Amino acid sequence: MIVADVAFYPIGKGVSASEAIKKAIEALRGAGVRCYPNSMATVMEAESLEQIFAAVARAEKALVDMGYPRVETILRVDDRRDLENSVERKLRALGEE
């Protein structure tokens, strides 16, 4: 399992991004990725890196289709092969479930 987070900075149509970020989260969820939005990014959990990339591409396109002339995307991926990684496991290990 892959745990990751993505932040989008849509630029060129005002200061607030919340409507755009809502659309992006919708697109991520529509791609079958489990999403856990927070106030700086959206944590994602998926079976493979390819599934994460496909979801992020879909969300980025949703922002471009909203007419943003520039979209910055910051994607961070935590890929562990020594154990079965998950959002829940990581939070439990921090005592922060």
Next chain:
Amino acid sequence: MIVADVAFYPIGKGVSASEAIKKAIEALRGAGVRCYPNSMATVMEAESLEQIFAAVARAEKALVDMGYPRVETILRVDDRRDLENSVERKLRALGEE
């Protein structure tokens, strides 16, 4: 108000980072910053950028003091001057409180 997130990658002492990240979160909170850990980073809320930097420096030092020979820190800051920014306001704007 400043909203930010910080992720630490302590390197050189095994694969799991949860004990180190727990120590880092403790240090952030000890510096008076409101912390909202998630599975990829810790969201922070503070009155100023200087307070965020002071807390992150304290947390990074805690990891170095644990004996990690290399510490990677990724800090993202959202500084809005057009309205009173906060973790709660951002989540409410996403409909994700």
Next chain:
Amino acid sequence: MIVADVAFYPIGKGVSASEAIKKAIEALRGAGVRCYPNSMATVMEAESLEQIFAAVARAEKALVDMGYPRVETILRVDDRRDLENSVERKLRALGEE
């Protein structure tokens, strides 16, 4: 054109990452992406976001295949639709060619 940068943090096999990063850059170039390594990341230039993702997936796999039990990846993408973006154009605009 898409301009992006990627940083890999291979964890679990010592402190130095340079041999691993060399392998990752080789894999990125092998995927047909123009690469401009610096001391914190590798800037990339490609025709599409999908080409960037395919190259990053290839490079990340190269690190996993080297036996790293954990690989952290940070990918940042600058997607401009208002003009023809490029590494050279961005550096020229900064006066830093």
Next chain:
Amino acid sequence: MIVADVAFYPIGKGVSASEAIKKAIEALRGAGVRCYPNSMATVMEAESLEQIFAAVARAEKALVDMGYPRVETILRVDDRRDLENSVERKLRALGEE
């Protein structure tokens, strides 16, 4: 020695950021930090984490003073205690001087 990179995303005054980024780099250099701009970020080299933070705070303020209502900052820090880190050493280790 600390090696780091910083990327600023000034939001709310158009699409192009190059004039703002030029001002930010000027402020970083004015704070005594060695700067190596690339097309996605500016690599920095300084004696301490505090010097990096002071320079980034100065650059971020320069963008706010330009009238940007929102400034996103991404700072990445590579802090090695097992050897004398530097931009040159890292590039040499990659064979990319």
